[in-house]
Amino acid sequence: MSAGISNAPGTSSGSLLRRAGWRLERRLEVKPWHEVVTLVGAFIIGLAICSILIAASDKSVVDSYRALFDGAFGSRRAIYETLVQATPLIFTGLAAAFAFRAKVWNIGGEGQFFAGAMGAYFVSDLWSGVLPRGVMVPVLFIGAAAAGALWASIAGVLKARYDTNEIITTVMLNFIILLILSYLLGDLWRSPDTFYFQTVTLPESTHLPLMIGGSRLHWGFGIAAAMAVVVYVVLRRTALGYEVRGVGINRTAGSYKGISVPRVTVLVMAISGALAGLAGAAELAGVHHRLQLDISNNFGFVGIIIALIGRLHPAGVVVSAIAFGALVNGAVTMQIQTGIPAALVDVIQGLSLIFVLTGAVAVRYRLQRTRTDESLPALADPTDE
Amino acid sequence: MNGSGANSVLLRASGVTKRFPGVVANDDITLEVQRARVHCLLGENGAGKSTLADLFYGVHEPDEGVIELRGEPIHMVSPRDAIAAGIGMVRQHFELVTPMSVLENVVIGTRGEAKVDLRTARVRLGELCDLYGVEVDLDTPVGDLAVGQQQWVEILKALYLGCEVLILDEPTAVLTPEGIERLFTTLRRMASEGLTIVLITHKLHEVMEISDDVTVLRRGRVVRTSLTSEVTMAGLTRMMVGRDVDLDIDVAEASRGDLVLDVSGLDVATESGRGSLKQVSLVVHEREILGIAGVSGNGQDALFDVLVGMQPAAAGTIVVDGQDMAELSPAARLDLGVASVPADRIHQGLMMDFRISENLILGRQRSDRFGRRGWLNQNDIARFADDSFANYDIAAPSPTHVTRVLSGGNLQKIVMARELAGQPRLLIVHQPTRGLDIGATEYVRRRLVEERDRGAAILLISEDLDELLNLSSRIAVMFDGRIVGEVDRRDATIDRIGMWMAGVSGTPGEAPP
Numbered sequence: 001m002s003a004g005i006s007n008a009p010g011t012s013s014g015s016l017l018r019r020a021g022w023r024l025e026r027r028l029e030v031k032p033w034h035e036v037v038t039l040v041g042a043f044i045i046g047l048a049i050c051s052i053l054i055a056a057s058d059k060s061v062v063d064s065y066r067a068l069f070d071g072a073f074g075s076r077r078a079i080y081e082t083l084v085q086a087t088p089l090i091f092t093g094l095a096a097a098f099a100f101r102a103k104v105w106n107i108g109g110e111g112q113f114f115a116g117a118m119g120a121y122f123v124s125d126l127w128s129g130v131l132p133r134g135v136m137v138p139v140l141f142i143g144a145a146a147a148g149a150l151w152a153s154i155a156g157v158l159k160a161r162y163d164t165n166e167i168i169t170t171v172m173l174n175f176i177i178l179l180i181l182s183y184l185l186g187d188l189w190r191s192p193d194t195f196y197f198q199t200v201t202l203p204e205s206t207h208l209p210l211m212i213g214g215s216r217l218h219w220g221f222g223i224a225a226a227m228a229v230v231v232y233v234v235l236r237r238t239a240l241g242y243e244v245r246g247v248g249i250n251r252t253a254g255s256y257k258g259i260s261v262p263r264v265t266v267l268v269m270a271i272s273g274a275l276a277g278l279a280g281a282a283e284l285a286g287v288h289h290r291l292q293l294d295i296s297n298n299f300g301f302v303g304i305i306i307a308l309i310g311r312l313h314p315a316g317v318v319v320s321a322i323a324f325g326a327l328v329n330g331a332v333t334m335q336i337q338t339g340i341p342a343a344l345v346d347v348i349q350g351l352s353l354i355f356v357l358t359g360a361v362a363v364r365y366r367l368q369r370t371r372t373d374e375s376l377p378a379l380a381d382p383t384d385e
Numbered sequence: 386m387n388g389s390g391a392n393s394v395l396l397r398a399s400g401v402t403k404r405f406p407g408v409v410a411n412d413d414i415t416l417e418v419q420r421a422r423v424h425c426l427l428g429e430n431g432a433g434k435s436t437l438a439d440l441f442y443g444v445h446e447p448d449e450g451v452i453e454l455r456g457e458p459i460h461m462v463s464p465r466d467a468i469a470a471g472i473g474m475v476r477q478h479f480e481l482v483t484p485m486s487v488l489e490n491v492v493i494g495t496r497g498e499a500k501v502d503l504r505t506a507r508v509r510l511g512e513l514c515d516l517y518g519v520e521v522d523l524d525t526p527v528g529d530l531a532v533g534q535q536q537w538v539e540i541l542k543a544l545y546l547g548c549e550v551l552i553l554d555e556p557t558a559v560l561t562p563e564g565i566e567r568l569f570t571t572l573r574r575m576a577s578e579g580l581t582i583v584l585i586t587h588k589l590h591e592v593m594e595i596s597d598d599v600t601v602l603r604r605g606r607v608v609r610t611s612l613t614s615e616v617t618m619a620g621l622t623r624m625m626v627g628r629d630v631d632l633d634i635d636v637a638e639a640s641r642g643d644l645v646l647d648v649s650g651l652d653v654a655t656e657s658g659r660g661s662l663k664q665v666s667l668v669v670h671e672r673e674i675l676g677i678a679g680v681s682g683n684g685q686d687a688l689f690d691v692l693v694g695m696q697p698a699a700a701g702t703i704v705v706d707g708q709d710m711a712e713l714s715p716a717a718r719l720d721l722g723v724a725s726v727p728a729d730r731i732h733q734g735l736m737m738d739f740r741i742s743e744n745l746i747l748g749r750q751r752s753d754r755f756g757r758r759g760w761l762n763q764n765d766i767a768r769f770a771d772d773s774f775a776n777y778d779i780a781a782p783s784p785t786h787v788t789r790v791l792s793g794g795n796l797q798k799i800v801m802a803r804e805l806a807g808q809p810r811l812l813i814v815h816q817p818t819r820g821l822d823i824g825a826t827e828y829v830r831r832r833l834v835e836e837r838d839r840g841a842a843i844l845l846i847s848e849d850l851d852e853l854l855n856l857s858s859r860i861a862v863m864f865d866g867r868i869v870g871e872v873d874r875r876d877a878t879i880d881r882i883g884m885w886m887a888g889v890s891g892t893p894g895e896a897p898p
């Protein structure tokens with residue numbers, strides 16, 4: 001191999017960017033508005049690319065997206081329905097975001113969602129006859145949070161104690177909890193009047209009150225939004241949040257300065273699990289009112305995408321959860337009106353994620369105008385990829 | 386500018402300005418580097434030295450002005466362009482792939498070839514090592530090398546890529562005196578072979594020793610470029626900080642108080658066995674600075690780690706104020722009033738993605754000083770940050786900026802400000818003035834003495850003998866994981882300490898046991 005690289009200034013093969021008089025410069029500080037631009041930009045590019053798919057299938061892009069938008073936001077009803085869809089995603093998105101901030105990779109949101117739903121069902125089953133709704137509902141949420149936290153803590157403790165890879169344990173725990181649930185639904189918890197794997201419908205005293213009468217929008221959404229604020233405040237304003245972020249940034253320096261990384265890991269897992277568990281309670285007590293195997297529409301997994309698209313920021317999580325809720329909701333209308341399969345929204349989701357992740361790298365650079373002095377000889381290949 | 390020998394100018398910055406949000410890091414800089422000479426850049430922390438070097442290396446592009454090489458303007462978009470043009474650089478914070486071997490790290494920078502021929506590379510690299518007298522094992526993973534060695538890998542990388550100008554950003558900060566001697570010998574050989582060297586350093590005697598030309602920067606501007614033979618250290622200091630600075634600060638004798646730290650029979654095992662501790666015993670009292678001298682790699686890191694609780698002791702006791710803390714967690718030790726400044730500030734001392742103000746409270750985020758019951762009080766934090774900025778003259782637009790934007794010396798100031806503010810009972814500092822400009826060095830040394838006078842017990846681990854002789858009440862010397870000798874400052878001589886550092890025990894004149 002010729003090791004030395006020619007010392008002579010190369011000839012001019014500048015990148016397009018540079019010939020246009022621009023260059024990329026790395027920036028060390030990413031401002032909040034950069035994140036907002038990334039998020040919005042990613043959704044727009046995702047939609048734009050899908051419009052090519054729509055056009056390719058000989059459908060009108062404008063009509064399709066209008067139907068999508070109408071289905072999502074076209075009427076009060078549509079908006080409420082969108083928020084209903086967004087509710088569990090806000091919880092699971094917050095769960096993932098909180099854990100990821102500490103670089104604790106909790107992929108078990110799905111299992112913790114079910115653990116939460118089971119916890120909620122368990123306390124409802126136990127006390128719905130004796131407790132009034134005003135007490136029952138909070139208790140049911142507490143039960144869900146506790147169950148979710150407990151389930152996630154298994155992975156947390158294994159990681160803290162034995163340095164077990166939490167990605168693997170949390171994924172495995174997803175399977176385990178589903179098996180436990182199927183067992184319970186087939187046996188102890190099975191409703192006596194059905195052959196299906198489902199429980200009895202829970203009594204009124206366990207039902208979440210509605211936020212808007214006559215719609216399906218229940219207070220789960222309000223609680224989810226409140227939790228976003230709580231997570232923000234915890235991360236920004238408390239010593240715990242400081243330590244969580246610190247462990248995510250540099251756990252070595254954290255340990256030197258007395259932050260117990262194992263302790264933070266277990267706590268983060270538990271809190272993350274509790275948040276995912278709340279999603280289970282909200283779905284059980286706000287929408288389904290009985291426990292069955294299909295109460296989750298992959299909420300735990302989609303929550304991870306939501307968290308990443310929301311740049312691990314609670315506000316970002318709320319925004320992207322609502323956007324996803326809108327897509328899911330609007331897709332139904334779109335399918336009915338134009339015949340485009342609702343699965344298209346999965347493509348939009350996937351593309352948005354890709355672009356957000358790309359954008360996350362891109363915002364670390366800024367475009368700078370360079371002198372358009374073409375007399376300057378260019379050197380060898382610049383950083384055009 | 387130098388009028389003489391204008392036709393031998395190799396690298397030139399003319400009218401170069403570089404702005405970052407909130408600061409003008411380089412302000413209309415014009416500078417000429419002559420071929421086959423050693424050119425030093427000197428200036429306070431944050432003066433813009435690294436930024437200027439980055440402009441030469443294509444990391445940044447000037448907002449105004451041009452960089453010229455061999456009289457031609459060159460337009461660099463990335464270090465690749467610089468490398469292609471024959472400019473190499475060892476940056477202040479290394480850029481190595483630590484799990485990979487020395488050889489792999491060196492060839493990783495070559496591009497354009499799909500397949501790397503490691504065998505040829507090995508031969509060529511061996512030749513380079515021979516030519517410049519570099520000793521490094523090509524197959525060791527870089528992560529296992531000491532920092533000083535890692536730096537040689539960076540230098541090899543630049544040479545391998547065929548540089549004609551080699552820029553070194555504070556290379557001596559991570560080297561022992563012997564290492565510096567070796568580096569300088571090599572640099573001189575390189576210059577005589579026709580290589581051009583640009584060297585950044587804070588140490589004036591190094592400037593005087595190695596350089597042919599010196600340029601002083603101040604607040605982003607060039608104060609002056611001179612022939613080194615025509616300037617004095619005092620003159621350079623005045624150009625750099627605008628006043629006289631005497632680093633040999635006046636340290637009054639202090640009567641030592643109660644025993645604070647009592648370490649006895651301490652053994653620490655390390656995986657490789659290198660840098661382990663064997664039967665270390667030492668004591669530090671109130672109002673006393675115990676200096677630990679020694680060539681790096683002789684157990685200083687293990688000593689630091691075991692004292693702060695990051696490494697378990699295999700045997701022995703660490704007693705602070707009568708309590709054995711050998712089994713305590715780092716957090717519990719902080720509660721006992723043990724503060725520490727690690728040598729590797731970026732990895733062990735700072736959260737680079739935190740705000741500066743957040744880093745200033747690291748370790749005390751749960752103390753009443755900055756909040757209550759787990760809540761952080763933003764006002765208290767902001768006020769403390771403002772005080773620290775003022776006291777330590779920290780050069781940054783504001784405390785809410787991300788720590789990453791700080792210059793190397795300012796990072797160290799953040800750590801010092803944080804650790805000294807807690808009024809520690811026991812302060813363990815490792816290379817506290819590494820990378821600091823002389824003004825800041827003077828300030829930190831004064832602060833250490835003030836802390837001593839306040840009543841703190843201080844363990845000062847340093848490779849800077851001048852610093853140790855100036856500040857310490859007693860000096861102990863480490864060699865191969867043991868304390869091989871200890872001496873009162875009054876009786877300390879460079880010779881005696883040097884002997885111990887080389888592993889010869891006993892006192893001069895006596896036969897070693």
Ligand SMILES: Nc1ncnc2c1ncn2[C@@H]1O[C@H](COP(=O)(O)OP(=O)(O)OP(=O)(O)O)[C@@H](O)[C@H]1O
Nearest residue numbers: 405410430431432433434435436790791792793794
């Ligand atoms: N990428 C960046 N973004 C924002 N500010 C920066 C950036 N790089 C440097 N600065 C700022 O520019 C100024 C000059 O920094 P520079 O690193 O060049 O100083 P220096 O002379 O090398 O100091 P030191 O001796 O401490 O290493 C500092 O105020 C620093 O905070």
Ligand SMILES: [Mg+2]
Nearest residue numbers: 435477792793
């Ligand atoms: Mg620097």
